Amino acid sequence: xxxxxxxxxxxxxxxxxxxxxxxxxxxxxxxxxxxxxxxxxxxxxxxxxxxxxxxxxxxxxxxxxxxxxxxxxxxxxxxxxxxxxxxxxxxxxxxxxxxxxxxxxx
Amino acid sequence: xxxxxxxxxxxxxxxxxxxxxxxxxxxxxxxxxxxxxxxxxxxxxxxxxxxxxxxxxxxxxxxxxxxxxxxxxxxxxxxxxxxxxxxxxxxxxxxxxxxxxxxxxxxxxxxxxxxxxxxxxxxxxxxxxxxxxxxxxxxxxxxxxxxxxxxxxx
Numbered sequence: 001x002x003x004x005x006x007x008x009x010x011x012x013x014x015x016x017x018x019x020x021x022x023x024x025x026x027x028x029x030x031x032x033x034x035x036x037x038x039x040x041x042x043x044x045x046x047x048x049x050x051x052x053x054x055x056x057x058x059x060x061x062x063x064x065x066x067x068x069x070x071x072x073x074x075x076x077x078x079x080x081x082x083x084x085x086x087x088x089x090x091x092x093x094x095x096x097x098x099x100x101x102x103x104x105x106x
Numbered sequence: 107x108x109x110x111x112x113x114x115x116x117x118x119x120x121x122x123x124x125x126x127x128x129x130x131x132x133x134x135x136x137x138x139x140x141x142x143x144x145x146x147x148x149x150x151x152x153x154x155x156x157x158x159x160x161x162x163x164x165x166x167x168x169x170x171x172x173x174x175x176x177x178x179x180x181x182x183x184x185x186x187x188x189x190x191x192x193x194x195x196x197x198x199x200x201x202x203x204x205x206x207x208x209x210x211x212x213x214x215x216x217x218x219x220x221x222x223x224x225x226x227x228x229x230x231x232x233x234x235x236x237x238x239x240x241x242x243x244x245x246x247x248x249x250x251x252x253x254x255x256x257x258x259x260x
Contacts, residue, residue, distance in 0.1 A: 082113055085237050090111035093126045093221075096148040100134045103144065 023070040124223040132213040
């Protein structure tokens with residue numbers, strides 16, 4: 001399994017990015033996280049599962065509750081080689097698309 | 107949302123694959139690669155030479171404030187309109203070396219198309235140099251920004 005690619009898939013989703021952002025300042029339970037979104041609770045659970053599986057989040061049992069923590073080390077991995085390279089190409093290709101759309105409508 | 111541009115760079119290999127789906131008909135996507143003025147517009151570089159034919163060659167050059175900041179060239183091995191381009195690419199004065207590129211253009215439907223670029227480097231190390239480049243640029247930009255902030259604070 002290519003773990004690094006999974007991390008990228010994990011952060012490709014806007015809801016998952018919002019969850020990560022939410023957890024940068026505090027640890028929260030699944031219920032508390034879900035209350036920040038209009039999305040159905042099972043959908044949020046699924047997002048949490050994906051984020052936990054690729055180690056962007058860590059679970060910690062506190063009494064009867066499970067708290068989700070942000071894992072900064074894993075986040076650092078995302079800022080590694082490939083993502084800036086991908087973004088560079090993405091920007092270039094967006095430009096290509098824009099140039100050609102303008103060209104087509106001439 | 108799924109990412110439009112994908113990069114596959116498996117560990118231990120000297121190649122990478124870039125895939126992108128375009129909201130453009132195949133013919134227009136191919137044109138973006140074959141017509142000089144269009145290449146110049148989206149790549150943001152000056153095209154010195156572009157011979158779209160088997161065994162042709164090409165040269166790009168970018169200047170900034172009157173200085174040449176980017177020079178690249180290569181030879182075109184095979185050129186099949188609306189299907190594929192097989193070419194070499196080399197960025198001058200860069201430690202990446204010559205790379206072999208297979209560009210495949212595919213029609214998805216009347217309005218959308220896909221481009222797959224397979225790039226083969228001399229070694230895994232050369233591939234790493236390529237990946238490092240935008241990473242370093244990004245870091246430098248962040249660093250410059252920081253520098254700027256610090257300077258303004260003084």
